[in-house]
Structures are given as structure tokens and as C-alpha cells.
Amino acid sequence: LKLGKFIRIVPYPVMLGFVNGLAIVIFLAQLRQFGDDSQSGWLSDTFLENSIIDVAWLQGSELYLLLGLVLVTMLIIH
Incomplete structure (x- = not known):
């Protein structure tokens, strides 16, 4: 479709904000991988219960293995 030439129209601060927002969304989506689904999260009994950041963190060797990977x-x- 050759639509890449239109990216020059988008101002640099707009592109930078979009890319930073995308990075935050990807980070928050991956955050649940560091959690234990069998336990309730640390935000239980709050308005953020069952949200993307309500994670019961892994502990011990499982956490160290995941961080090592x-x-x-x-x-x-790199």
C-alpha cells in the first residue's frame, strides 16, 4: 500500500508519545507473567481488584528463575 511515506506528516512529539504509550501497554500486559494465579493479588479488596496490576507476585526460586530468563x-x- 506504500502508506509509510505519510508518517512524515505526523509530528515527532506525537510519534514519541504513541511509542511510549505502546511500551507502557506492553509492559503492563507482561506484568501478569510474574504473578501466581493461585493466590489473590495484593490489591484485593480495593477498587483495583482483578485489574491488570493486581498480581500475587511469585516468590523464591520461581521468581529468580523467571528473572534469570x-x-x-x-x-x-542486546
Whole structure:
């Protein structure tokens, strides 16, 4: 479709805001991977219960394994 040439019309601050917003959405979507679904989250009994940030965090070796995998993945990508 060759629509890429129209990106020059979009101002840089608008593009920067869009990309930063997209990064925040992706980060929050991945946040639940660090949680334990079998437990209630740390925001239970609040208005944020069952929201995207209501996570019962992993503990112990499971958390360290997941953080290690994230670190190795980031090193490979870099």
C-alpha cells in the first residue's frame, strides 16, 4: 500500500508519545507473567481488584528463575 511515506506528516512529539504509550501497554500486559494465579493479588479488596496490576507476585526460586530468563533474553537481544 506504500502508506509509510505519510508518517512524515505526523509530528515527532506525537510519534514519541504513541511509542511510549505502546511500551507502557506492553509492559503492563507482561506484568501478569510474574504473578501466581493461585493466590489473590495484593490489591484485593480495593477498587483495583482483578485489574491488570493486581498480581500475587511469585516468590523464591520461581521468581529468580523467571528473572534469570528475562535477563538472558535481554542479553541475547542486546
